[in-house]
Amino acid sequence: MSILNLVFEIFSWVAILLGSAFMVIGAIGTLRFPDFWSRVHAVSVADSAGMLLLTLGMCIQGGFTLVTVKLIIIGIFLFITGPTATHAVANAALVSGFLPKGADRFRRKIVIADNAAKKAKKKKRSPLKGML
Template sequence: MQAVIDILSWIFIIGGSFFAIVGAVGLVRFPDFWSRLHAVSVTDSAGVILLIVGMALQAGLTLVTVKLLLILAFLFITGPTSTHAVANAALVSGLKPRSSVDRDDADAATQDDKAGPT
C-alpha cells in the first residue's frame, strides 16, 4: 500500500513541477502582458495544487498534512484573486488587451517584413 501512495505522490509532484515549468516558459515566450498573465495564473494554480497534494500524500495523516491543506486552501483562494487584481489594475491604468484586428495588423506587418523589399 505504501508503494501505491509513493507512486501517486510522485505523479502529483512531477505533474505539478511540469505545470510550474510550463508557466515559466509561457512567461518568457508569450508576446504581451495579458497572455503572460493568463499562462502564469493558470499553470501556477494547477502546479501548486498538484505539488501540495503530492506532498500531503508523502506526509501521511499527520499535522503536516493539515498544514499543507490549509496552505492549499489559502493559495486556492488568493491565487486567482491576486491575478484578477493585477489584471484589473493593468486595465484601469490603460493597458488594453489586443483585439483580433490588432493581431491581424501585426501578422500582416510581420509577413511584409519577411517578404523583404519589393
C-alpha cells in the same frame, strides 16, 4: 497494506512530477509570451494547477501528521489568493487603460458609431434651422 503504500507512493510521484512540469511550463510561458494578457494566462496555469498538484503530492508524502494539516492550509490559502491576486493585477491593468492587442480597433468602431448617432440626434432636434 504494502500494495496500498505502493499505490500512494506512485500517486504522489505522479502528482509531484506533473506539478513540477506545470510550474516549468508556466515559467516558460511567463518568460516567452509576447503580451501582458497572455502572460496572465501562463501565470495562472502555474498558480492553480501546478500549486494544487505539488501540494497534493506533498500531502500524500506527509501522511497523517501535522505537516499535512499545514500543507492543506497552505493549499487552501493559495487556491483562494492566487487567482484573486492575478485578477487584481489584470483589473488594475485594464482600468489604467492597458488594452489587449487589437482591442483599439473595436474601440474606434464604437467611437465612430457613437459619433454618427450623435450627429443624427443633432439633426433631428432642429430640422428647420438652416431653412428659415
